[in-house]
Amino acid sequence: MLAARPTTLLFTLLMCAFCSLGLHTITTEHPDHYLNEIETIAVYFPNSEIIKDSQKECENALFSSICNAPYRIQKVVLDAGHGGRDHGCLGHGSKEKDLVLKMATRLGTLIQLVYPEIEVIYTRKTDVFVPLYKRAAIANKAQADLFISIHCNAMPGNHVKVRGSETYVMGLHTANENLEVAKRENSAILLEDNYIENYGGYDPNSSEAHIFMSMFQNAYLEQSIQFAQAVEEQIHTHAGRRSRGVKQAGFVVLKHTAMPSVLVETGYLTNESDHRFLNSRQGQQQMAESIFNAFRKYKIEMEE
Numbered sequence: 087m088l089a090a091r092p093t094t095l096l097f098t099l100l101m102c103a104f105c106s107l108g109l110h111t112i113t114t115e116h117p118d119h120y121l122n123e124i125e126t127i128a129v130y131f132p133n134s135e136i137i138k139d140s141q142k143e144c145e146n147a148l149f150s151s152i153c154n155a156p157y158r159i160q161k162v163v164l165d166a167g168h169g170g171r172d173h174g175c176l177g178h179g180s181k182e183k184d185l186v187l188k189m190a191t192r193l194g195t196l197i198q199l200v201y202p203e204i205e206v207i208y209t210r211k212t213d214v215f216v217p218l219y220k221r222a223a224i225a226n227k228a229q230a231d232l233f234i235s236i237h238c239n240a241m242p243g244n245h246v247k248v249r250g251s252e253t254y255v256m257g258l259h260t261a262n263e264n265l266e267v268a269k270r271e272n273s274a275i276l277l278e279d280n281y282i283e284n285y286g287g288y289d290p291n292s293s294e295a296h297i298f299m300s301m302f303q304n305a306y307l308e309q310s311i312q313f314a315q316a317v318e319e320q321i322h323t324h325a326g327r328r329s330r331g332v333k334q335a336g337f338v339v340l341k342h343t344a345m346p347s348v349l350v351e352t353g354y355l356t357n358e359s360d361h362r363f364l365n366s367r368q369g370q371q372q373m374a375e376s377i378f379n380a381f382r383k384y385k386i387e388m389e390e
């Protein structure tokens with residue numbers, strides 16, 4: 087180590103003596119490397135103003151190179167809704183929990199295939215019950231860049247004609263219809279053993295609780311909407327399904343996440359056409375591809 091020092095020292099000193107701009111260029115290009123060298127030189131020339139200035143420049147350059155490091159999406163959490171004792175909506179001979187798991191798995195496979203450098207984290211990979219707060223906790227613990235929750239919708243009563251996808255972001259819901267969807271999805275917490283402790287007495291059937299809760303997640307609203315719009319666009323153009331647009335509502339699972347988050351209602355199991363599509367392998371693949379295409383678009387936009 088000592089043998090290598092004089093050569094490097096001499097080179098740096100020469101650069102410094104002949105041209106201070108040269109040193110400047112070097113320090114800003116490779117601040118981490120040259121900071122070490124300058125610190126070594128400083129031992130020999132403790133009072134040199136040039137050395138002190140260079141050291142300061144280097145530290146500034148290192149700081150700015152760290153701060154200006156380009157943003158890259160590194161982790162994505164895929165959340166297949168429901169599971170285990172929580173079946174979700176029911177279609178004719180199918181359960182939401184099974185259909186969404188298949189779509190989430192297909193989506194994850196696509197992401198890993200095209201972007202092997204991205205870590206795909208599943209909140210569940212099998213038919214198990216996972217409390218809503220735990221799903222968000224998994225994403226927060228991983229410090230994920232994006233949270234995608236996948237669900238199927240249902241319209242109770244005689245509204246069998248209602249069909250299409252909706253992608254939700256957390257927010258103050260204005261339509262009663264949105265509130266009903268959020269309440270239904272949130273009611274999964276009633277199946278949890280300690281839901282009163284886990285959610286601070288939150289009652290999924292109370293409208294006031296939903297309005298209060300929707301004040302959160304605002305920090306990531308813009309990105310969440312950007313991704314949600316891409317999802318709805320792709321479901322319409324790629325999968326050829328009806329898009330009912332981007333909506334806002336107070337979903338517990340979205341409220342607790344600290345990153346851009348969306349909840350995709352892929353279609354209505356109470357509608358024959360939607361159910362047939364979502365219950366088929368081709369439909370599940372097309373839905374996964376649509377969300378993947380949206381992800382690809384969002385990734386490009388975020389990493390610009």
Ligand SMILES: [Zn+2]
Pocket residue numbers: 167168174175182237238271
């Ligand atoms: Zn659901």
